Amino acid sequence: MDWLERMNRAMDYIEMNLAGEIELSEVARRACCSSHQFQRMFSFITNVTLAEYIRRRKLTLAALELQNNGAARVIDIAMKYGYESPVSFARAFQSLHGITPAMARQDGIALKAYPRLSFLITIKGVDAMNYRIETKESFEVFGMERVFCNDGSGDAPNTPALFWQQSHDNGEVEQLAANAGDLPCFVSQDSYKVHGVCSYKNTGNDTFPYMLCAFKSGTSNVNGYSTITIPAQTWAIFPSEPIARDAFGETIETLYRRFYTEWLPTSGYEQVGEIELQVFGERAGFHSVELWFAVRKT
Template sequence: MHGVNPTTARQESVALKAYPRLSFLISIKGVEAMNYRIETKESFQVFGIERVFQTSGDGDGPTTPGGLWQQCHANGEVERLATNAGELPVYLSKDLYKVHAVCSYRKTETDTFPYMLCSFKSDSSKTEGYSEITIPSHTWAIFPSELFTWDQFNDSIESLYHRFYSEWLPTAGYEQVDGMEFEVYGGRDGLNYVELWFAVRKTS
């Protein structure tokens, strides 16, 4: 084992080999429960501030959805959109905020995707000057976060995305429809939450 005979091995300054105790590491996924629900919703309309982004994130101005949020918070557009949203439609929970986001709801050029800071359109909405889209009827896999403070937002939403794509989608018997998804924001008890809505269809 050491490359020398036992007598030599007992001498000082002889290079010897040591092997750590053999052990096995077993990784088990899915230990934590994933809360989700499947809902089929009729078509509905949203309106808001739309941008088309490169999937690589290259280009001028805010080059990511996060950059668009930052810009629109800074220039007051998020607050203005919330004011123009009007009342929430009756089919939505009343603890939702007025501004949300929707992604990949229409075809664009290769290596790009559309993203919109949006509000759900109701009879009291003021939509002039905004982009408007109709979301067709879909089945949605809806994943709610735990309640969080805003400094925990990135960790909360990244965890939902990671668990949807790595744990739920590969085994659930569904596939995503054209990558379409919603980020729906709300709050209760002085804290915030996000729901990720993924448009899905059964694979069999």
């Protein structure tokens, strides 16, 4: 079963259960990945979170029922689509459609409709996508780790970007760089000392781990840090063009989106597990980032 078919099977399940209970673990199972990985892929591909997509679909169907079934009570429709009270339903409905549920019954009233998503291969290819495939033996990284919620909730720092900012502000990034030691031979010598590694262990369906890390070498000082072993893998590595420092966030998001929408569906490879590395560097006065994805031939 190829990548597109798996993704569409997941969407089929969501669509069939909009008026019932949607188990995110089952969505992910049909896509042959974890809940965290599916939610990340979905948001990068569609520019909307999975939870927001489901909310929009439910409220689209609710609006259709209000228009087409004059005998249906608002409270019954609210409960059918997972709202515990007419008040919470009315608030969500008005936020999306700009009107109250009662007004949706009026002739000629304007409503919003969000159709079911389907994943297709589209013809792009205007811009080249640079990448390389490398097989590496196992290696170790060490650093400071946090566990984050998929939806960005939780205590600060509640996203990896804020984790980076906080760690820069309190000097922890610079301290980790000082303890990193020499870069191993399999890493570009233009690389910085501190990088990011994501989803290297299971922390639950609704969370993922992220570490600000350095590559461990014979001259590293790992005292006081967490250490993880990255197993031997084949990596698909996607480098950015030279960028300014303030463009890291946008550049990383673009590389992820192009990996999932352009490269992965047609490459003849599939992603192995979830582990991903973000390797940062500098050359000729410009900054850069590489995204490493563990892959195998299909």
